[in-house]
Each structure stands twice: as structure tokens, then as C-alpha cells.
Amino acid sequence: MKKPLGVISLNGLACILFAFFLISTNTNAEEHGGSEGYKKLEPFTVNLAGLSRVIQLSVTLKLSTPNIEDKITLYMPAIQNDIIFLLSSKTTEQLQTSDGKLQLISEIKNAANKVLELSTKNGVTDVLLDSFVIQ
Numbered sequence: 186m187k188k189p190l191g192v193i194s195l196n197g198l199a200c201i202l203f204a205f206f207l208i209s210t211n212t213n214a215e216e217h218g219g220s221e222g223y224k225k226l227e228p229f230t231v232n233l234a235g236l237s238r239v240i241q242l243s244v245t246l247k248l249s250t251p252n253i254e255d256k257i258t259l260y261m262p263a264i265q266n267d268i269i270f271l272l273s274s275k276t277t278e279q280l281q282t283s284d285g286k287l288q289l290i291s292e293i294k295n296a297a298n299k300v301l302e303l304s305t306k307n308g309v310t311d312v313l314l315d316s317f318v319i320q
Contacts, residue, residue: 221310222251224258226265231272233319238277243315244268246297249307257309260300267296277319286314 228243248254257264271292279285290312298308 222248222254223313224248224254225315226261226268228316229265229268229272231269233272233280234274234276239320240272240275240280241316241318241320242272243317244293245313245315246294246309247311247313249305249310253301253303253308256301257297263300264297267300268293271296280319286317290314 224246226244226246228241230239230241232238233240246257248257271289275285275289280289293312294305294309297312298305301308303309
């Protein structure tokens with residue numbers, strides 16, 4: 186049975202709506218500086234304050250836009266240096282609670298943005314803990 190011209194099937198309508206959604210989502214991301222990106226850092230193994238304990242930490246930086254990944258790579262030695270100094274100033278007691286870990290996340294984010302000379306809005310927006318071990 187032939188369909189009259191001008192009649193769109195339900196599947197066709199769904200495809201058109203989905204395509205419109207993808208186009209509008211992509212345009213919205215471009216208007217706000219692109220989509221977010223991530224940059225995984227090399228793992229850290231650092232003596233904590235007091236030198237009786239060691240922290241092994243892996244983190245991923247959540248970026249406001251993938252465009253700053255090159256800048257992070259360029260400044261990686263300075264970012265790693267600041268994170269090592271930050272970790273070595275912490276005690277086991279400061280890091281064993283959830284609040285302590287959240288404070289550390291905030292401090293790592295601020296340290297990275299300071300090195301990059303960027304704000305949280307256009308730089309590192311969050312820090313994700315991939316692994317966290319105190320020995």
C-alpha cells in the first residue's frame with residue numbers, strides 16, 4: 186500500500202526530532218565554550234607530614250573545555266610540583282575523613298588553576314579521585 190506524499194512515518198518523525206536534538210545540543214555546547222574534557226595525571230606517591238605515612242593518589246582533572254588540555258600539558262611539571270607540596274603538608278588525620286578528601290580536591294583544583302592562571306569557570310572545574318591509599 187502506497188503512502189500519500191506529505192505523510193511522515195512515526196520512525197521518520199523520531200529521526201528528525203533526534204537530529205534536531207543533536208544539532209541544538211552541539212550548538213549549546215559551542216556557545217558555552219565547548220564540552221567538558223578530562224586530563225588524567227600520573228599517580229603520586231608522597232610522604233605525608235610527619236614522614237610516618239605515604240599517600241598513593243591518582244587523580245583526573247575535569248576541564249571546562251578540552252581546549253585547555255594543551256596548556257595543562259605545557260604546565261604539567263608546575264602542577265605536579267604544587268600537588269606534591271600540597272600532599273606533603275597533609276596529615277593522615279586530615280585526609281581520612283570525607284570532608285578531608287573534599288578539602289583536598291578543592292585545594293588541588295585551586296592549585297592547578299593558579300598555575301594555569303585560570304578560574305574554575307574556564308579552567309579545572311573539578312578533581313576526580315581515581316585511587317586513594319594511605320599506608
